[in-house]
Amino acid sequence: MSAHPSTEAAGDPTDPAAVIAAEDRLVAHNYRPLPVVVARGEGVWVEDVRGNRYLDLLAGYSALNFGHRHPALVEAAHRQLDTLTLTSRAFHNDRLAAFAAGLAELTGLDVTLPMNTGAEAVESAIKIARKWAYEVKGVPRDRARIVVAADNFHGRTTTIVGFSTDPVAHDGFGPYAPGFTVVPYNDLPALEAALDDTTAAVLIEPIQGEAGVIVPDDGYLRGVREATRRAGVLFAADEIQSGLGRTGRTLALDHEGVRPDLLLLGKALGGGLVPVSAVVGTREVMAVLRPGEHGSTFGGNPLSAAIGTAVINLLATGEYQERAERLGKVLAAGLGRLTGRGVLRHRGRGLWAGIDIDPAIGTGRQLSERLMARGLLVKDTHGSTIRIAPPLTIEEEELTGALDILGEVLAEGS
Template sequence: MSASLTEQTGTAQTGTNEAEVTRAEARTAHNYHPLPVVVAHAEGAWMTDVDGRRYLDLLAGYSALNFGHSHPVLVAAAHEQLDQLTLTSRAFVHDRFADFTAKLGDLCGKELVLPMNTGAEAVETAIKVMRKWGYEVKGVPADSAEIIVAAGNFHGRTTTIVGFSDDSDARDGFGPFTPGFVTVPYGDLTALEAAITPHTVGVLIEPIQGEGGVVIPPDGYLRGVREITARENVLFAADEIQAGLGRTGRTFACDHEDVVPDLYVLGKALGGGLVPVSAVVADANVLGVLKPGQHGSTFGGNPLACAVGATVVDLLATGDFQRRAADLEALLRERLEAMVGHGVVGVRVRGLWAGVDIDPAVGTGREVCEALMERGVLAKDTHGSTIRLAPPLVISEDDLNWGLDQLADVVSR
């Protein structure tokens, strides 16, 4: 480890961190099981806890921090807007709205943008739009619309969305659920095609399943989904909330197969790590089915969100972040594949994003993440034995190598 990295990850000086963890747990509903670290400051790919110890961030807020912590261009845009106007509601038009929607629409190659706040809101919006399109454009009988989803999906945690999840933690105890969803195996085009009926209005899938452990579908799957849905007059909605906006080395994960869905469902990185911003982006023949009063959000498309979101699109328009993720993919892949057979039983890499399956003999994913935390690296487990790596796209090669050194040491003990 270099001297600078040693200094960055020095031993904690006091017990403030432990005290703050205890204080937080005392008055908080336990819907999360966070690692016992209390972050007080962050910049770039590094976070600092309340005791002054620094940690390399290999999670990036589940891809919400693709541009790193406190990116100066994004922070400047937010500061400037804070002095002008922060909220009007959609009852009025504000001067940042047209700029954001035009830029995001152009980035996606689509005509219309419907801004919301969170990823789950954007997914709910896409569901409503697909159903309404089915009734008004395709002519599906009222209240009979079906949307096909994939096994292993994660699209959010609202009641409707968890109703078509097969994750027992997300689903159990929250029924009854909204009908109208049909689940098929992820990556199986034959099953997808067989599931389509005259009542099918849409297919909602993640081009890469992030929460599932960075599960990458077979080559040609996305092209197949596009071909089938186009032929059968069914909408294709791509949930790019985690996979999109540079994470995989392209602007969208669908770009790897030159596929353009009918609806892009976006979030996380669209807010630059500063504010919650999400959106559904589609052409007028799809999003145009919504009329005033049929869908909305008080904070959706607010001036602060639009100022930050437009700046995010400007950063992506340079292509620099996509290229950086693509360039670092080779390093990430090489280092992780070298760990297979040495505490790791499988890896999946696309851009600067990886799922790492830990050998059960080493421990659980949670235990590996706890050991990494002790070494100054923060990552997150999923589904018991898998950890996800999603560093900020601004991470340096040296820092990435150092973080992977820590992982190699932990899993090879």
């Protein structure tokens, strides 16, 4: 028997076909990646195992807002790795308070519940909202309801997929937890009609990412905030994809000057290095949690807190928000020029766009593969729609060059 059977089973790491075949044999088929094997990354560029370079226009679904291996974030990680990585919350550590203070200042809220993944943050917010409903609002036990939007994407746990309207995410995983009311997104009258004495919270994405970067009408988010206040209901905003600079503001809610009761953050909060998420809320609402009622072994660990603090420091300068706003106009203008030339319509805010491609040209997957062959990495969603969300560190000439290639690929397919 080989001394290293696992290495042999994985195949030749320099052969893309061998690596992909090994993954196909050994890894559950819950993803269908593009046929590229990434081995290195720096800034907005990645290289595959053969040294071919690609411009990363997905940025890990916004987890890489600051690009691959941002020097300040890597330095913070190295510095912390040399001292302490994990204590669990059984003990205090010397990094968590600074992380929480930074989040409070960045978001205008008071108290942080540190977690790891986005889905954990959503599950945590659901628990907090229900606890608040019973202890503060006075909802009868086990009758609290949470209003959510159709076409939402909040994660993959059984609770969350139970209120998904996407059959691919939803079907086959029941039975599902009760207590959720689904209303159309961007429909304020429908949302208001769903609020009653048993409603604990409204949980929505300020911009729906997985649905194709759906941006609501101006005033919708402000209307949600006003409606929840009038009804005595919490507003929980899932900014796991939209937050931390992506839309040209620190938060997508900032475009309408709105502050929620509970803010859900993740993805970019870990700087593309480690999974970090958080629920940040008002002191009154977060006070419903008491010792032992909720937790996470890795939540708030020193390594995550150090990297998260470095992320907050990058955002505190305003540089990345300004870049996203400025370059977002370049992106929108470029997509506007392609409308009618393979692009049916496009939506977006800041450096984030959903692009509906003429189905006669191909599916979103087919277009993604053609763009990959030209050195661009994007992600398809829902038929003939692709998403573009480059790192906020992208240069204007890199962005315009990518738009030129998109135009050429569309012209070839028409």
